[in-house]
Amino acid sequence: MKSATTASATAPGDVTSFSLGLALPLGVVFAIFFVLPLAQLFYLSLHNDTAATVWGLGQYIKFLSDPFSLAVLGSTLLLGAEVTLACLVLGYPIAWLYQRSGSRVQTLIIMIVVLPLLTSVVVRTFAWIVILGRQGIINSVLQSLGLIGTPLRMIYTQGGLIAALAQVQMPLMVLPLITAIGRIDPNLADASASLGAGSWRTFVKVMLPLSMPGIIAGCTLTYAAAITAFITQSLIGGGQMLFMPMYLYQQASTLQNWPFAAAISIIFLFAVLAIVALFSMLGRRARGYGDAR
Numbered sequence: 001m002k003s004a005t006t007a008s009a010t011a012p013g014d015v016t017s018f019s020l021g022l023a024l025p026l027g028v029v030f031a032i033f034f035v036l037p038l039a040q041l042f043y044l045s046l047h048n049d050t051a052a053t054v055w056g057l058g059q060y061i062k063f064l065s066d067p068f069s070l071a072v073l074g075s076t077l078l079l080g081a082e083v084t085l086a087c088l089v090l091g092y093p094i095a096w097l098y099q100r101s102g103s104r105v106q107t108l109i110i111m112i113v114v115l116p117l118l119t120s121v122v123v124r125t126f127a128w129i130v131i132l133g134r135q136g137i138i139n140s141v142l143q144s145l146g147l148i149g150t151p152l153r154m155i156y157t158q159g160g161l162i163a164a165l166a167q168v169q170m171p172l173m174v175l176p177l178i179t180a181i182g183r184i185d186p187n188l189a190d191a192s193a194s195l196g197a198g199s200w201r202t203f204v205k206v207m208l209p210l211s212m213p214g215i216i217a218g219c220t221l222t223y224a225a226a227i228t229a230f231i232t233q234s235l236i237g238g239g240q241m242l243f244m245p246m247y248l249y250q251q252a253s254t255l256q257n258w259p260f261a262a263a264i265s266i267i268f269l270f271a272v273l274a275i276v277a278l279f280s281m282l283g284r285r286a287r288g289y290g291d292a293r
Contacts, residue, residue, distance in 0.1 A: 038269075045262035052259055059263035069247075069264075073271060076244040079161070080227035080275070086166040087173040087222045088215065095177035095214075113174045121168060125235045128164040129155060132236075156238040164236045165226050172225055173218035180214020181207075216283035220276055227272065244268050 048058035063069045098109045116124060131137050134151040142148045154160045184207060192202040230245040237243065244264065252261035 041262045041265050044259055045266050047259040050257050050259060059260045060267070062260065063263055063267055072242055072244060072247050073267070075241070076227050076268075077271060077275065079158075079165075079233075079243060080223045082158075082162050083165045083169060083226040084173075084219050084223045086162055087170055088219065090166065091170055091173040091177055091218065092215075094174050095181050098178050099181045110178075113171050116168065117171050121229075121231055124168055125164060125232045128160070128167070128232075128236060132160045132164075155236065156240050158241070161233065161236045161241065165229055165232055168229065168232055169222045169225050172221040176214040176217040176221070177211065178214075180211045180217070184210045212283060216279050220279050223275060223279070224272060 044052060045059050046055055046057065048054040048056040094109065094113065098106055101109065129136075132154040133139070134153070134155075136154075138154065139148070139151040143151070188206055188210070189202055192206050193199075197205065227243070228245055230249070233241075233243050234246055248261050248264045248268070251257045251264060
């Protein structure tokens with residue numbers, strides 16, 4: 001009896017229970033470097049003049065009533081959707097191939113996927129300028145083969161910008177997909193085939209719903225990174241295409257209109273949060289669909 005009491009007294013506690021005090025350092029850092037700057041931005045946006053002396057909602061009214069500002073916001077959100085779709089279409093087969101390859105091929109694939117993360121985004125963007133330029137690699141090859149007479153205009157275009165952003169953000173899509181697909185039991189595909197389902201039906205009805213958490217995570221990360229990629233948007237898009245990061249920079253640095261720039265930041269933040277919430281809602285519905293099947 002005594003030994004049992006001693007054993008119970010020395011037994012470790014529940015390893016899944018932790019004191020909330022352990023999160024205090026992270027909470028302090030979060031409050032100082034995120035909450036306070038965001039609160040300052042919101043405070044600054046509630047002024048109608050550049051001197052920040054007159055209170056009001058004039059900056060928000062100015063943005064929401066200006067067709068040009070709304071067009072910039074819409075083009076930015078559309079750009080993120082296009083880049084995310086491109087990354088998903090190209091990244092899903094890569095993740096699928098990774099999970100069905102040997103260890104050597106998996107090592108090669110993961111190196112190719114992760115390698116862009118080890119390179120500066122500025123270097124990668126300038127590399128795309130070299131590739132897409134009038135005297136770039138693509139135009140040089142096409143002209144040498146006699147397929148085109150004059151160089152194609154690929155830089156400073158929507159298609160060129162989408163291609164550059166998709167390559168830059170591809171790891172953010174592929175890595176969550178690799179994790180999600182790796183958690184799917186391979187026997188499920190065999191079971192589906194034994195019940196008469198073809199490869200395409202098995203993919204749509206079984207594999208795709210089960211990999212939805214990875215799709216949602218990859219889309220969220222890719223979308224948020226693509227619409228805020230200031231350097232790539234500026235260098236590849238040039239001055240002919242204006243998106244929210246550059247619009248914000250112009251208002252803050254060039255025009256010194258800090259209240260309006262702060263309002264742009266807040267509106268942009270809530271627009272991105274709305275898109276993320278939409279991804280989360282789609283993820284929940286997709287999981288329910290997969291469970292029902």
